Amino acid sequence: MAALQLVVAQPTKQVDGRSERRGIRIEWDQSTLQRLAPRDGRQLRYAGYPRVKRLRDGTAVAVYEAQGNAELIWSTDAGKTWSSPVITFHGHAGKDSLGNQVKVNIANPEFIELYNGDWLMACNYRPTQPEVVPFAIAISRSGDRGKSWSQPQVIFEGGPRFTDGCWEPAFLQLPDGTLQVYFANEAPYTATDEQEISLLASSDNGYTWDAEPRTVSFRAGRRDGMPVPVVVDDEILVAIEDNKVGQFKPYIVRTSIADNWNEPVTAHSRFREYALQDSLPEHVYAGAPYLTRSPSGEILLSYQTTKGRGTDWEKSTMEVAIGDKYGRHFQKLTQPFPVPLDKEAKWNAISVWDDDTVVATSATNFDGGPIGAWMILGRIKRD
Template identity: 25%
Template sequence: MPSPERRIARRHLLAGSAAAIGAPLIGGAAVPAHAANPSRRPASLELDESRYVELDADFLNTQTAHYPRIKRMRDGRFLLLYQTSQHSWNVYRTISRDLKRWAEPQLLFASHKILDGADDQCYATADARVLDNGEILAVCSFRANKRFSTHMELDGLMLRRSTDNGNIWGPEQVIYVGANWEPFVHQTPTGEVQVYFTHSAPKRVIENTVGSTGVAIIRSHDRGRTWTPHVTDYPYAADRVAQQYVRTADTGVKIFTDQMPSALQTHPRGGIALAMESRLVDGYRISFAYTRQNWPDRLGLNEPGPAERQDNIFRGAAPYLARFPSGESVLAYNLDSRQHVRLGDHDAREFGDSQVFLPGNGFWGSIEVAGPRQLVTTMANVRPDGNKIMIGVLDLIKP
């Protein structure tokens, strides 16, 4: 008989996920397309307990490892990125063939002195994408440790490239200038590379607004060598694609939210789902924005949008999206210091019940499809004796 933990892990996450593809939106919520066929057995996820592993602080070279990101490379091995503090300092990389034995971590983005030693340039929230040609782009936020968000020219997005499955990395390349955080790297079926990120700089420098965020992108049509828009100075504005109105301040300035984006291709002709965390007065919520045409329009500074959205549908923060080859989308996010996972439909519009698989407490995790029916999930396990990085493998169980 399976253990109680395994029985819990096999609880159904989405009823009739195949039937729910393309479920229409009514009043901002997805219509349960499976309701007409309640007898259909649902797909589910199950933790493979034999493959669960934790990397400890001594191995990671830091007591405060955070923000792990795992990517499966073209040669079948896995690349793990993580940072060495909660907010920013260094970003490490390590490689594994089996998710259990990992190579000695190496610095990928290393902090260093700037302004004649008056400040430090730090790195945080790295994400990566394995491109269609096998090259890997790693992108992170860089910032001045003492002057973050007050001196925009000292903050931005940094890129490094590997052409040999993560062994050797090219030089640093600044691809955006301005305060930001939490980039996410995506590639469309046409080959366009997009970096989504939390976009705070324009509101800060134009309206002197603190705490207003949105999501913007920069795009590349040559696999990350050049970028549009090429943002290097005032007003530090990229292509704004999502922001949710929250309130108007006493000064008359509009405050927006939407941040920490994760994108999922829903249709080869330009359909994209964007999961975000939305910061509200009573806490964080998960919201979604959608486009059918690869974000053809750029939002104005004080324009909410896009028109097609689902706002504040779950309590939680730090979303991350993935999708199995068979079509099921997966959403991972943090709630009450645990990683929650929901199985969803092809368009990431309707999701089933949440489940918890990783045993530890932490935040800022990620997921990566590792095979036709396998998903790797990871998150920091925050502990007083040194943070660990949890790595688990979830199996997709289909009727």
């Protein structure tokens, strides 16, 4: 299939009276479209929430949901071939003190390679019936590069019902080695529909964790959700979805590494910023953000949106915006996957593939089949 190149005009700056082009753009290469799961003839009704990370030695790791479990595959030849899937978290039966049982599904897998070389995964426990066992955030560790995994360790428990759950963990390791897990948290707000972004930290590579989470951000009466962090120089930036007015939109909340969320970022804080250069209409949905830093320093933001697609958020598609090196003024919007209006590309992520390339992942049925985990490479073009 021929490469699809999406080219956006560049901003300019004045240098000694001259106009100079600057910045980067992304061209999504349709010839690199690849289904990560299901593959090799496997029959899955659903595979989604995919994330791909490229490790220090060049290994590519992909994690995704697969019918109630979390799976991992890896590639040592730049994605040409992939390993067989390893189930890192199994769906299981939860039981309360009275002996009542419920099926617990696994959702929202995330992955990080620690500075010491260990691989860590996090996930969200989602019981299928209320009032039996709690929603929870759990982690698992591999010290042999994914061949075996430790027993899951629950690091946070929400309420035992959907309206008081916890969701969408995301890792960050700070320059001093401190490990953080960010997640959306409804547990403090049992009497309302509110939600905050919470944080747990570990000083020993994830073996022990804070006893209680701290609040990263909260907008009273609303639902901060789906956090993804990145370190930018001496700051921590976290992309969130914020439904301040109308549908969710991408926002950036930030703190210095030195302050490290000493105070929550509330509704009117100067550390909470609408992400996009050009505001979207209130009725347009743009949620489930993801954040990464390009090799040249620009911050890249992805999200799923109904822009130009109607009002059904289930038929969203993935969009990517390019910000400056401080994580502001996101513009130059592109859509990596060719998604018809009656299909979807959701629960997306974006990360660095190599010095000149990024990788976008999505749960999509753009090809007319069942929803699967897909990836595509985007070539970074510098002006």
